[in-house]
Amino acid sequence: MRRKSNRNxxxxxxxxxxxxxxxxxxxPIVLIIGFIIVKGISAISWEFLTTFxxxxxxxxxxxxxxxxxxxxxxxxxxxxxPLGIAxxxxxxxxxxxxxxxxxxxxxxxxxxxxxxxxxxxFGLGMFVIFFQMGTSILAASFTLAIMxxxxxxxxxxxxxxxxxxxxxxxxxxxxxxSWQTIRRIVLPExxxxxxxxxxxxLERAAGETAPILxxxxxxxxxxxxxxxxSPTMALPYHLYVISTQVPEMPLEIQYGTALVLLMxxxxxxxxxxxxxxxxxxxxxx
Amino acid sequence: MDKIVxxxxxxxxxxxxxxxxxxxxxITANAITVMFGPAGGGKSSLLRCLNRLNDxxxxxxxxxxxxxxxxNILDPKTDVxxxxxxxxMVFARPVVLPLSIRGNLTYGLEVMGEKRKSRLDDAVERxxxxxxxxxxxxxRLEDQAIALSGGQQQRLCLARSLALEPEVILLxxxxxxxxxxxxxxxxxxxxxxxxxxxxxxxxxxxxxAARTADRAxxxxxxxxxxYGYGKELFTSPTQKRTEDxxxxxxx
Amino acid sequence: MKTNSGWREFxxxxxxxxxxxxxxxxxxxxxxxxxxxxxxxxxxxxxLTLFSTRWYPTEGLFGIMxxxxxxxxxxxxxxxxxxxxxxxxxxxxxxxxxxxxREMLKPLVELLGGLPSVMLGFLGILIFAPYVRxxxxxxxxxxxxxxxxxxxxxxxxxxxxxxxxxxxSVPRAYREGAWALGATQWQTIWRVTLPAARSGVLTAVxxxxxxxxxxxxxxxxxxxxxxxMATYMAALISPVRxxxxxxxxxxxxxxxxxxxxxxxxxxxxxxxxxxxxxxxxASAIIFRQRKRSxxxxx
Numbered sequence: 166m167r168r169k170s171n172r173n174x175x176x177x178x179x180x181x182x183x184x185x186x187x188x189x190x191x192x193p194i195v196l197i198i199g200f201i202i203v204k205g206i207s208a209i210s211w212e213f214l215t216t217f218x219x220x221x222x223x224x225x226x227x228x229x230x231x232x233x234x235x236x237x238x239x240x241x242x243x244x245x246x247p248l249g250i251a252x253x254x255x256x257x258x259x260x261x262x263x264x265x266x267x268x269x270x271x272x273x274x275x276x277x278x279x280x281x282x283x284x285x286x287f288g289l290g291m292f293v294i295f296f297q298m299g300t301s302i303l304a305a306s307f308t309l310a311i312m313x314x315x316x317x318x319x320x321x322x323x324x325x326x327x328x329x330x331x332x333x334x335x336x337x338x339x340x341x342x343s344w345q346t347i348r349r350i351v352l353p354e355x356x357x358x359x360x361x362x363x364x365x366x367l368e369r370a371a372g373e374t375a376p377i378l379x380x381x382x383x384x385x386x387x388x389x390x391x392x393x394x395s396p397t398m399a400l401p402y403h404l405y406v407i408s409t410q411v412p413e414m415p416l417e418i419q420y421g422t423a424l425v426l427l428m429x430x431x432x433x434x435x436x437x438x439x440x441x442x443x444x445x446x447x448x449x450x
Numbered sequence: 451m452d453k454i455v456x457x458x459x460x461x462x463x464x465x466x467x468x469x470x471x472x473x474x475x476x477i478t479a480n481a482i483t484v485m486f487g488p489a490g491g492g493k494s495s496l497l498r499c500l501n502r503l504n505d506x507x508x509x510x511x512x513x514x515x516x517x518x519x520x521x522n523i524l525d526p527k528t529d530v531x532x533x534x535x536x537x538x539m540v541f542a543r544p545v546v547l548p549l550s551i552r553g554n555l556t557y558g559l560e561v562m563g564e565k566r567k568s569r570l571d572d573a574v575e576r577x578x579x580x581x582x583x584x585x586x587x588x589x590r591l592e593d594q595a596i597a598l599s600g601g602q603q604q605r606l607c608l609a610r611s612l613a614l615e616p617e618v619i620l621l622x623x624x625x626x627x628x629x630x631x632x633x634x635x636x637x638x639x640x641x642x643x644x645x646x647x648x649x650x651x652x653x654x655x656x657x658x659a660a661r662t663a664d665r666a667x668x669x670x671x672x673x674x675x676x677y678g679y680g681k682e683l684f685t686s687p688t689q690k691r692t693e694d695x696x697x698x699x700x701x
Numbered sequence: 702m703k704t705n706s707g708w709r710e711f712x713x714x715x716x717x718x719x720x721x722x723x724x725x726x727x728x729x730x731x732x733x734x735x736x737x738x739x740x741x742x743x744x745x746x747x748x749l750t751l752f753s754t755r756w757y758p759t760e761g762l763f764g765i766m767x768x769x770x771x772x773x774x775x776x777x778x779x780x781x782x783x784x785x786x787x788x789x790x791x792x793x794x795x796x797x798x799x800x801x802x803r804e805m806l807k808p809l810v811e812l813l814g815g816l817p818s819v820m821l822g823f824l825g826i827l828i829f830a831p832y833v834r835x836x837x838x839x840x841x842x843x844x845x846x847x848x849x850x851x852x853x854x855x856x857x858x859x860x861x862x863x864x865x866x867x868x869x870s871v872p873r874a875y876r877e878g879a880w881a882l883g884a885t886q887w888q889t890i891w892r893v894t895l896p897a898a899r900s901g902v903l904t905a906v907x908x909x910x911x912x913x914x915x916x917x918x919x920x921x922x923x924x925x926x927x928x929x930m931a932t933y934m935a936a937l938i939s940p941v942r943x944x945x946x947x948x949x950x951x952x953x954x955x956x957x958x959x960x961x962x963x964x965x966x967x968x969x970x971x972x973x974x975x976x977x978x979x980x981x982x983a984s985a986i987i988f989r990q991r992k993r994s995x996x997x998x999x
Contacts, residue, residue: 176887180797186789187798190857191806194813197824248720255721259714271981272724278980279731279973280915282945286952286969290734294957311727318724331545335607338503339558339614340535344713349561354548365815372817375917375945379952401819401918408823409922416827423823427816434815438808449548449596 201423208421222407223415227422229386233397237306238371245310246363249317257325258347277315282375284312289379301394305381312376313366320362324355329450357444364437368430374401400426452476453618453648459514461495469495471672482640482649484663486656488701491669493652497620501537502530538611542623544603546595551587554595554606558614573613581609582639601632618648626654637662656696660684668692735973739966746960756928758951763964767928771941775920778849779856779913784906787860795868796890814858822922825851830923837938843925845941851923852913860909867901868894900990907983915976921946944968
């Protein structure tokens, strides 16, 4: 009898301890978000979101940075998503598990692990210099696209794999080809999962600074970028510079910028979560 | 008259298991041919050879010939797509595509390129009537197929194959998950269907085999042990192994 | 009836195949370009100097050891934060928390993983560093320790999600077996579930470390950026400079093609290989475990 209560006591202590750890880990997340919202909300105004900065960034708005991030994200998506989905289709639907496929997967694992700043170096060497794009939106978008590719491929592949094999068998048995099966049955069923993965990839790319540091981001522009070959301002880079390198930077502007970036990330995250939840409810398998 | 002639068919999977050993038999047109026997006998594998669905699995070697209307369908040059429309298949668990009832039925025709609404509608009505499902679903063709009951889904799968106007229908334990009423409906449909189609059935019980077979083939561990007329094989089998299985001494 | 145009199917299949292979091509490209711009460093600076302990590019001293040790210290510190808190949270989420709580916690942790590192660095400078400075009575709050703490926070979501997945995939049968023998849930976790998931947990830790090594902005903002060799305990509270921060901070100011430029790329090569080793090892562990459990459970 006594041993049992000792065991239970050990369990209760252990559970309590772990709950504590979990709380200490999770609570800051909520606090961080809350904190930035509280501190930054006062800076948010229509003017802040739609006008250019003035006085050496110390007042005015951050519109060019917002616009730059939107532009970069958009171009990156166009470059990354079709290739990523196609590669995922290859891995999930066409490839047999042989040595060659294993090399591809190894390559994907490698790509997923490369530090973002090394992608920046690669972007510099290949797009800015070799392809002579210069410090431009195009170079930065290409760099971000390559960085996001492994994430898109792996979530898309996983999505495709969860579609029941039975659907494919049935489709083939009534005379459809592989591609018809993918296009008409498998892909539509996998779309929510793929979309979620793409959005999460976007979320990460939008917040990254290192890859765009030497490939496309500049701190200050007199006007909005005129073409894809012009450099641009971007939110994460802007936040970095104003919080570390501009003396006498009003705290309000810093928090405001951080809040806008946070909102970007939160909105994308929420969209992804909603898509995922709705897909799970509607799923026929 | 034999619709399908199987000559010396042997099949081996890539993990080494020998699924079929030198099978030779004919499948009569406009009749129900039943292939029965204990698990692992090779019946499903043989069925899947008839519409080349085995191409999707890890098959190491297939030897022999299968002649459908005097053409060898195991020939690499065969148009498998056309073959699969000619030889339809119904699986053990009803698998409806994530489409509407109507969508499930028109799927096979749409991938062929058929776009004419009149043709599609005709096919939908005709196939549902042949599968004895028309009355139950005619008012809700746009509903998702997944909403149907198990028995209805299975009849939908049958209709799906029929929509392509095949010549042969393969059924792999089609009633294994169904209640007796739905099972009876399916078996009745088969009796109707055999008038126009060649039916090959793997039953899920010896009793179903005895009920439905015009011709019966007993498979044991990849071998064709006995093949004969339904009435005779079940009342007076010539092989001891057949008799032992039918009377339940093993299985 | 129209039949499918065979050539269209063929063309689409080819496009998809090329896309599938593209990953290999991209890795090779990255490798090539890093080598192209980084190997010249070995020609221009002797190996001895390169691996010496003084990093003063303006005076021509390109010893990368302080940067390596900087990365090491910060990463190790991050691991010391991320492993206990990450694993503890993962165990809590997977084994202890009720379903409704789990549905709330998992998205939250995922959210943390999505927060831009520059944002955390920003908060680090404004909030965290002053606290550290006051708490430990230091001249500045920007140090390896601050970096480690923030980096640990960044690595935690990776550790939590991979570890939680691993714990979740332990077959129910294992747990039920333990309960049937009279073990408490706590005992089951430590004696059965965790050991069964140990390779997944190990992978989680390695991937977390991999994430920490590769982090740039946060460390750049809070570690003080002083490329000096740090020794032992003193290291933790003094400013350091990581490899990643060095590249990010100095690349903007170098002339293309200069020695400094080449050395920075060389550091990139080092980072490339370090993360390569960490990630491939982590995946090999999972791969081997999956093969083993497939054999056991079949």
